Amino acid sequence: MSRLDRSLISGLPVFEGLQADDLDRMLQSARSLRIEKETPIFEQGGEAHSFFVLLDGRARVVKSTADGQQVIVRYIVPGELMGIAQALGRTTYPASAIAVLDCVVLAWPGRLWPEFATAYPTFGMNTYKTVGARLNDVQTQVVEMATEQVERRVAHSLLRLIKQSGRKTEAGILIDFPITRQDIAEMTGTTLHTVSRLLTAWEEKGLVRSGRQQVTIKEPHRLLLLAEGRSRQD
Amino acid sequence: MSRLDRSLISGLPVFEGLQADDLDRMLQSARSLRIEKETPIFEQGGEAHSFFVLLDGRARVVKSTADGQQVIVRYIVPGELMGIAQALGRTTYPASAIAVLDCVVLAWPGRLWPEFATAYPTFGMNTYKTVGARLNDVQTQVVEMATEQVERRVAHSLLRLIKQSGRKTEAGILIDFPITRQDIAEMTGTTLHTVSRLLTAWEEKGLVRSGRQQVTIKEPHRLLLLAEGRSRQD
DNA sequence: CACCGACTTTGATAAATCGCAAATGAAACC
DNA sequence: GGTTTCATTTGCGATTTATCAAAGTCGGTG
Numbered sequence: 001m002s003r004l005d006r007s008l009i010s011g012l013p014v015f016e017g018l019q020a021d022d023l024d025r026m027l028q029s030a031r032s033l034r035i036e037k038e039t040p041i042f043e044q045g046g047e048a049h050s051f052f053v054l055l056d057g058r059a060r061v062v063k064s065t066a067d068g069q070q071v072i073v074r075y076i077v078p079g080e081l082m083g084i085a086q087a088l089g090r091t092t093y094p095a096s097a098i099a100v101l102d103c104v105v106l107a108w109p110g111r112l113w114p115e116f117a118t119a120y121p122t123f124g125m126n127t128y129k130t131v132g133a134r135l136n137d138v139q140t141q142v143v144e145m146a147t148e149q150v151e152r153r154v155a156h157s158l159l160r161l162i163k164q165s166g167r168k169t170e171a172g173i174l175i176d177f178p179i180t181r182q183d184i185a186e187m188t189g190t191t192l193h194t195v196s197r198l199l200t201a202w203e204e205k206g207l208v209r210s211g212r213q214q215v216t217i218k219e220p221h222r223l224l225l226l227a228e229g230r231s232r233q234d
Numbered sequence: 235m236s237r238l239d240r241s242l243i244s245g246l247p248v249f250e251g252l253q254a255d256d257l258d259r260m261l262q263s264a265r266s267l268r269i270e271k272e273t274p275i276f277e278q279g280g281e282a283h284s285f286f287v288l289l290d291g292r293a294r295v296v297k298s299t300a301d302g303q304q305v306i307v308r309y310i311v312p313g314e315l316m317g318i319a320q321a322l323g324r325t326t327y328p329a330s331a332i333a334v335l336d337c338v339v340l341a342w343p344g345r346l347w348p349e350f351a352t353a354y355p356t357f358g359m360n361t362y363k364t365v366g367a368r369l370n371d372v373q374t375q376v377v378e379m380a381t382e383q384v385e386r387r388v389a390h391s392l393l394r395l396i397k398q399s400g401r402k403t404e405a406g407i408l409i410d411f412p413i414t415r416q417d418i419a420e421m422t423g424t425t426l427h428t429v430s431r432l433l434t435a436w437e438e439k440g441l442v443r444s445g446r447q448q449v450t451i452k453e454p455h456r457l458l459l460l461a462e463g464r465s466r467q468d
Numbered sequence: 469c470a471c472c473g474a475c476t477t478t479g480a481t482a483a484a485t486c487g488c489a490a491a492t493g494a495a496a497c498c
Numbered sequence: 499g500g501t502t503t504c505a506t507t508t509g510c511g512a513t514t515t516a517t518c519a520a521a522g523t524c525g526g527t528g
Contacts, residue, residue: 414504414505414506415505415506415507416505426505426506427506427507427508430505430506430507430508431507431508433506434506434507434508445506446504446505446506447505
């Protein structure tokens with residue numbers, strides 16, 4: 001098995017504060033995996049055999065209902081943890097993760113989690129910070145879904161996406177991975193039809209530019225006003 | 235300062251697996267507080283000076299938006315942790331907690347959290363399990379809000395409430411604390427009017443019995459069918 | 469290069485739910 | 499006991515958004 005170089009992870013926030021030899025030791029029990037676009041990385045309800053760090057690509061975390069509807073819980077970008085069921089005292093994954101692009105991940109056997117958390121307390125702390133941030137994110141999302149109507153929810157979602165995955169282009173800030181109207185609908189609890197209508201309307205106002213599987217925000221500031229409900233309707 | 239007896243917490247799930255003397259030591263740094271009905275226990279955005287265990291009463295955790303709307307994130311019942319911002323690497327509370335009834339809580343200084351987590355690893359693990367369960371709950375709620383319409387959401391909420399806080403009576407299972415139509419609306423992202431109409435309709439079908447600030451589920455099973463969308467409409 | 473499939477747009481209609489207003493009811497407070 | 503306050507109910511019109519249906523568009527593939 002080829003050695004994994006420490007530089008793969010040394011810059012990542014989760015591994016911040018760890019010694020070089022700690023990183024090396026952690027990498028000894030990691031496997032590096034390549035996952036093809038649109039392939040599952042782990043599956044909801046499945047036994048949580050591993051936890052992961054995404055090194056390259058993008059993943060979407062999806063939670064499905066008994067009757068087959070699904071909701072995109074979040075997108076994962078390189079450097080982020082995913083599938084950390086063990087850290088939460090779970091033995092199965094509460095959601096699925098699917099590669100949106102070809103991905104490279106590091107995977108550790110789930111049973112190592114407790115050892116890691118005690119042997120590298122900084123890593124444990126950092127992980128719990130991540131969990132805390134996510135709990136907060138999800139709660140914010142609940143508040144949004146409870147209090148805002150669709151237009152503002154979609155606006156907020158797009159703003160979060162460009163914050164997390166935005167790439168600056170001449171035309172504005174591009175969401176840097178393929179995303180369909182359907183995906184946006186699944187993030188915001190609406191239908192692809194409504195998302196399509198919103199994007200068309202926004203395009204006419206010059207806020208965004210969108211095409212097949214891509215969205216560029218031309219005027220983030222104005223979109224934010226709209227998201228916050230502070231824009232007089234014109 | 236009066237000694238707190240170990241029996242206060244020894245039976246609680248969070249403290250499970252701890253030695254008697256560990257409990258005693260933990261209690262040495264705890265204060266016991268009495269909080270009057272409808273008084274805040276901690277406030278959103280405030281510095282997270284303490285974390286708490288609810289010993290008696292009920293608390294609701296509320297998250298407010300910039301424009302003053304609020305959402306009830308969850309109810310806390312005796313034995314549960316709350317305000318554990320430190321465990322999530324936060325320095326401020328992400329939500330407020332308000333006593334629904336007169337409450338008794340134990341409070342520990344927030345700065346003790348890291349010491350506790352290392353000195354009593356079982357306690358740490360149990361706490362993270364709690365966090366994991368809550369993360370899962372909130373995500374489930376997002377999925378519900380994204381995929382279900384109001385009637386099913388309200389049904390699910392009531393079912394969760396009786397699971398957590400139900401008291402069996404002759405008439406059925408009573409939600410064991412005062413709860414208004416407005417409260418239920420804030421849990422489910424709807425209006426008190428819609429909740430009122432739903433409860434009236436359900437009452438006519440014999441599913442529930444409700445009055446001022448109280449709800450009794452007469453037929454949990456049928457309500458579940460409705461919540462799951464498996465009931466033919468009659 | 470034509471075809472296929474996936475994604476997107478758009479219109480028309482229907483349904484769900486909100487917002488407003490007003491009336492009623494029940495508990496709490498002098 | 500009377501009054502006040504808060505919670506609840508109910509009707510109705512207005513809006514939002516879903517649903518259904520159909521057509522258009524783009525990109526890739528054989």
